[in-house]
Amino acid sequence: MLDQLLTSVRAGRSQVLVVRGEAGVGKSALLEHLVRSASGFRVARAAGHEYEMELAYAGLHPLCAPLLDLRERLPGPQRDAVAAAFGLSAAPAPDRFVVGLGVLGLLSAVAEERPLLWVVDDAQWLDKTSALTLAFVARRLLAEPVGLVFAVREPSNLAEVTGLPELVVGGLGDDDARALLDSALPGRLDELVRDRIVAESGGNPLALLELPRGLTPAELAGGFGVLDATPLANRIEQSFLRRLDSLPDDTRRLLLTAAAEPVGDVALLWRAAARLGLGADAAAPAQSAGLVDLRGRVRFRHPLVRSAIYGTATLPERERVHHALAEATDPDVDPDRRAWHRAHATTMPDEDIATELELSAGRAARRGGLAAAAAFLERAAELTPDPARRGRRALAAARAKVDSGAPDAADKLLAVAEMCPLDDLQRARLARLRAQIAFALRRGSDSPPLLLDAADRLAPLDGDAAREAYLEALGAAIFAGRLNDRVGPAEVATAARDAPRARQPPRPIDLLLDGLTTRYTDGYVAGVAPLRRALTAFGPDAGGDHDELMRWFWLPWLVAGDLWDDETWYGLATRAVRLCRDAGALVVLPLALGYRAVVHLHAGEFEPAASLVDESDAITEATGNAPAKYASLLLAVWRGVETESLAALNWGLGNATARGEGRGIGGYGYTSAVLYNGLGRYGDALAGARSACEYDDLGILGFALVELIEAAARSGAHEEAAAALRRLEERTGAAGTDWALGVQARSTALLSDGAAAESCYREAIDRLAHSRIAVHLARAHLVYGEWLRRENRRVDAREQLRTAHDMFTRTRAEAFAERARRELLATGGTARRRTVDTRDALTPQEGQIARLAREGLSNPEIGAQLFISPRTVQYHLGKVFAKLEITSRGQLNRLPLSGLDPT
The missing domain is CATH 1.10.10.10 (Winged helix-like DNA-binding domain superfamily/Winged helix DNA-binding domain)
Structure with missing residues (x-):
């Protein structure tokens, strides 16, 4: 398989492979074969180390360092991100996925000259940022002559490589195991002993070579040993330790120093050794025993040697070697690694070291290493002697843990901070952070009251932060929706009325908070004007903070839909996609793509919508983020694909309920109503619309009322339809857009007769034709044609129904197209089914x-x-x-x- 991988890469086809197997099974030997066979390739190697798992980009650095001179070929954002990530500039922290795209660009650039092979051993010990970046790159390779091979221990929790092509390396068969064992031992071996060793090893080559070394001559001769039940990796480590026992003390101390410094810098090792009083002769016994190779770089015979040496050393022994390594590390060249060694060289509080770690945290954060920054701050808090400073640092570490995606660890740090003397502002920030963690972990009804409490605490201390917290609480309450039986949007809005006044000029989020507060306290109509001011502030002409828009765009976008403002709806989604693309913000880009897909869909542009959904899915797969499925569901129901739609509806409804996402229940009720109205199953559509209309979900209720009116009118539930129309008219009349008044006119026509109905149908078509909402324009033609047929005006009906059929057919809204076709046939007209030759269609x-x-x-x-x-x-x-x-x-x-x- 490895030879075939090289052949494919030489032919210009990228290849990715995860070599998976237990410790000692031979993964490293296979990688050595791969490297030896890669003639004509440019080869770079890296390995994960347990002690570097908190240092951002530590694993990626040896792979990228030789390529950084090519960074000038990258587009500006990628070039800047790569420079910041690897400490070549003081630019703000880059998004790690922009770094990933920059790394992909470097690979592509170097591969233009000759094929490239990247080999990563012990990938299970990569730092999180390197692992995510490499996995992102691995999933984006396609047409470059690049091979990327990971070796991962089994079992492994490296979720980042899940789903990539795998080569699982198992143990040797019994015959090969016996042959290897025989080749490693002099003389004859008792058959019972040999069978026992083969059985214990499970065919693991390293175990076959190492386990016999721990047996006495009597045991080798007669098989009197007792079967050891400890895990195989531990037993191999124990065999290495037994070999260490025979080494001189200075040699063991030198090996411990090498094990504590994963960089493999021989010069650094000897500088540290000199501080420990160790001479060059200390290395000879270890090298003779085959445990370590100090030529060029420090390389242990196997990672289990390193872990065995470090894991069995006493705490004072570890502290001594870390202190020597810190003293031997140049503070100007590598201040962060020096601080890390100093932090491991003591268990006593030390303000100097804590301050150094805090500075390292700042540098790590600027490089985008949020996990590293959190680790530095966490250790800084542990070593801080002053309780007040310890609380401040623990709080900062918790913030960094949340930002790096580790809310569980952040919760523990908050518990540490709570035990320290904090001022009122710090305690308010702690309460807000704890509420944000609750929302991130559970997204349930417990988040809004916690966020509201934090906002109330912040109000007299930090006005801007308090207003942000009130908006967070309002967003959480909107998210929880009908499943929130404690603090709903109205309760949060009532409290937010007493929030500190916004700064002047107000930020867009200040206007948004004021507008939503008015909407949920004084009603929909009163909220229209202030919410329009907020939407204007988020618009392209207002400028504003791009980071603020990327953080909050989901909420004003929902507001725009709630106000039937299709121009702002379109503009916000388009701008959010562009900003997220430019910034490489792949965490939020899938959501922006989903919103833009929904806009395309309502414009009757189903294929561009599908492309954006596919792109969103590809990014969430590459990044491991939660998928944004609403756009794909909406696309399925408008297409009328019942089987696909029902599967997504059933999964989504159960998932939303389990997470406490009450707004999702309204969304799935609305989408089911669209599906069944398209299929002409009006009773089922009415049930879905009723569910959606039971609660005022932002950006959903108005749409659901439109579906309910059509379903109720077709089902004979005229009083229910009339009541829903009155609710709709209050909203659409206040909104006053062509979209709003167009769907209002269409809904009114469904409940009217004679000239009044025809006038409303024509108004609906005229108004919707001046909007971006082509799917509802097509539906207006459809229901008008259906009405004309019932009025026995067949010629006029054919014109409207053929228009509707053509529009639905072009967009691939199959269910509505079929409904129009049946009606057209009933008038005596004909409709051609669209056929497409897909042989050479574009993906x-x-x-x-x-x-x-x-x-x-x-x-x-x-x-x-x-x-x-x-x-x-x-x-x-x-x-x-x-x-x-x-x-x-x-x-x-x-x-x-x-x-x-x-x-």
């Missing part, structure tokens, strides 16, 4: 790349937008040209956009 990604190329973007620009390498862009463009029977990018401009749609 969603190919269609997206073709559209971007048509707009004039270069391959690097397209790659930066889609988080793939320029070489992969060129690979896809080659397939696009072949399918479209063209030969250049310029010819794309002569094709209609519809010709670039995937199937």
Whole structure:
């Protein structure tokens, strides 16, 4: 398999492989074979180390350091992110996924010259940031001559490589195990002893070589040993330790020093050894025993040797070698590693070391190493003698733990901070952080009261922070929705009325808080004007803080939908996607892509919506974030794919209920109503719409009322439909947009007769034609045509129904198209089913790349937008040209956009 991997890479096809197996099974030997066989390749190697797991980019640095001179070839954001991550600039902390894209660009650049092979041993001990970055890169490789091979111990908790191609390395068969054992021992071995060793080893080669070393001659001869039940890795370590016992004290101390310093810098090791009074002769016994190789770099025979040496040393012994290593490390060249060694050289409080660690935390945070910053701060808090400073540092460490995605660890640090003397502001910040952790972990009804309490505490101390906390509490209450029986949006809004006044000029989030407060205390109509001011503040003409928009865009986007403001709805989603792309904010980009997909969908652009959904799914798979599934569900129900829709609905409803996401219940009720109205199953649609309309979910209730009115009108529930229409008119009348008044007119027409109905149908079509909401325009043509048929005006009905059928067919809204087709047949008209030859159709990604190329973007620009390498862009463009029977990018401009749609 490894030889085939090299063959594929030489042919220009990227290959990724995870070599998985227990300690000692031979993974490292296979990697050595791979490296020896990689003639003509540029090879870089790295290994994870237990003691570096908290140091950001420690595992990635040896792979990337030789390539950093190529960073000038990268687009600006990627170049800056790579420079910041590896300490080459003092730029703000980069998003780790922009670093990942920069690393992908470096790989692509170097692979233009010759094939590249990256080999990572002991990947289970990589620092979190390196592991995430490498996994991201591994999932984005396609058309580069690059091989990326990880070796991972089994069992392993390295979730980042889950789903990548694997080579599982098992133990040797019995015959091979016996042959290896015989080759390693002089003389004959008792058959019973040999069978026992083979059985104990499970075919593990290192165990076969090491376990016999712990047996006495009598045991080897007669098999009198007792079977050891300890884990195999421990027994191998014990065999190494028995060999260490025979070594001189100075040699063992030198090995411990080497084990405590995972960089493998021989010069550093000897500087530290000199401080410990160790001479060059201390190394000879260990090298003769085959335990360590000090030529060029420090390399232990096996990682289990390192862990055995370090794990069995006493605490005072470890402290002495860490102190020597700290003294031997240049504070100007590597201040962070020096601080880390100093921190492990003592268990006593030490303010100097704590201060040094705090400075290291700041540098780590600026490089984007949030996990490293949290680790430095956590250790700094442990070593801080002054209780007040300890509390401040523990609180800062907890904040860093939350930012790095470790809320459980943050909770423990908050408990430490609580035991320290904190001032009122610090205690208020602690309460807010604890509430944010609760929301991150559970997203249930316990979060809004905690966030509200934190906001109340902050109010007299920090006005800006208090207003942010009130908005967080309001967002959490909106999220919890009907499942929140303690503090709902109205209760939070009532409390927020007493929040400190906003600074002048107010921030967009200040206007948003004021608008939502008005909406939930004085009602929908009263909230329209202040919420419009807030939406304007989030608009492109207002400028504003980009980070603030990326953090909060989900809430004003929901508000825009709630106000039927399709222009702002479109603008916010488009701007959020662009900002998230430019910043490489892959944590929130999938959500922005989902919102933009929903906007495309309502504009009748189902294929671009599907492309964005696919891109969102690809990013969440690469990053390991929770998938954003609402857009894909909405696309499925508008397409009318019942089986797919029901599976997603059932899963989503159960998932939302389990998480305490009450708003999700309203969303799934609404989407089921859309599905069944399309299928003409109005009773089922009515049930879904009723569920959605039981609670005022922001951005859902108005849409659900439209579905309820149609379903109730078609089911004969006219009083229920009329009541729903009155609720709808209050909202749409206050909103006053063409979208709002268009769906109001259509809903009114469904409950009207004669000339009044026809006037409303025509108004609906006219208003919706002036909006971006093409799917509801098509539905207005549909229900108008259905009404005309019932009025026995068949010719007029055919015109409306054929228009509806054509619109639904173009967008692939199959259920609504079929409903229009049946009605058209009932008028005596005909409708052709759309057929598509999909043999040479573009895939969603190919269609997206073709559209971007048509707009004039270069391959690097397209790659930066889609988080793939320029070489992969060129690979896809080659397939696009072949399918479209063209030969250049310029010819794309002569094709209609519809010709670039995937199937």
